[in-house]
Amino acid sequence: MNTRIPAQLVGALVFAHGFALPSMATEVSVCTDRGALTIELHDEQAPLHTANFLEYIDQGYYSATVFHRVIAGFMIQGGGFDRLLDRKPTLAPVVNESRNGLSNARATVAAARTNDPQSATAQFFINVADNTQLDGSGENIGYTVFGRVTSGMEVVDGIAALPTAGAGPFPADVPTPLVSVTSMARLDPELLASLPADARTITIRERIAGALDAESQVEALEWIGHYRATCAVMDPDLLYIEANAAAALLRAARAQSALDEFFTRADTTHADYQDALDLYSTVAPDAEPSIARMVGECETPERPELPDGTLADYDAMLAGRDDIQAFISEGDTYLACLSDVIDEEDLSDEEHSLAVREHNRMVAVLEQLAEEFNAQLRAFRDRQ
The missing domain is CATH 2.40.100.10 (Cyclophilin-like)
Incomplete structure (x- = not known):
């Protein structure tokens, strides 16, 4: 008995089956x-x-x-x-x-x-x-x-x-x-699930290194996307790799974005700092000077969380005060570093304006934080 299905019928069945399958959402x-x-x-x-x-x-x-x-x-x-x-x-x-x-x-x-x-x-x-x-x-x-x-x-x-x-x-x-x-990246749940959960980011970095050894910039960039999708921290080394791979593939916008991040995380002592500056001028020759690139050696302090004076106890308020005092001290150091940048003689008018604006922004942040903490402190005292 011949059970072979005619070719035209196979085509019809494949079409019907494919038509019925739901599409996978991105x-x-x-x-x-x-x-x-x-x-x-x-x-x-x-x-x-x-x-x-x-x-x-x-x-x-x-x-x-x-x-x-x-x-x-x-x-x-x-x-x-x-x-x-x-x-x-x-x-x-x-x-x-x-x-x-x-x-x-x-x-x-x-x-x-x-x-x-x-x-x-x-x-x-x-x-x-x-x-x-x-x-x-x-x-x-x-x-x-x-x-x-x-x-x-x-x-x-x-x-x-x-x-x-x-x-x-x-x-x-x-x-x-x-x-x-x-970070924001396309997510491939099946691929990430196929990697060892306890060493996922390590495995991805190994795949990135393997792609670079094979001189496959496309594959390296794809794996960097998967790395971003895990929400792992993008360190300066990886950001420089991403920028280089994107630039090699003529993806200037991706390269510029990676370099903008690089300059917020790396200082002038980083081995690739000068090369990164040169690459930036290649992929974005007409871009406005980035404040991050100009003040990369100045460490921006991380703003602390304020205690809620309507709910916090004495110890929480005391800890909040200590965090704010530490932030103000770090902020003063940052302002001093910015002042040194502003005083550099080789700055263009545009670069000087950007540095002054960043200095003024940080002053405003420090003043606002002090005002906000004092408001929470008044709320705390009102409860006593």
């Missing part, structure tokens, strides 16, 4: 200095916004951006400003896709824009409540939903609960402290 790992979250993108419902978001991710654009706008009970917004609250340049706007049937429900990710419906670029927001008033339907053009947070909403809620104030160009809604995106 996942993105978002690493912040307050924790990690995973975003699942709606590739089919919002193809233009998904492609736009992934383009920024593949450029390394979101690293060192901040959540600059936080409104409790509404949303958190980021993707457009750096740690100094300077606006980052963007690609061309993407066409609005808000009538795709997706609602601005809690945990969804949507494109931020101006009053012009066609103005969305790099900025995005995460809804912390059901904000159906932002949906597009009928004649109403809304805010395009293109993804949803599948894990890490507790991180989002924590950011949404931060106190806010005016800062930089914004009169209000800037969280204190600023929350930075440390």
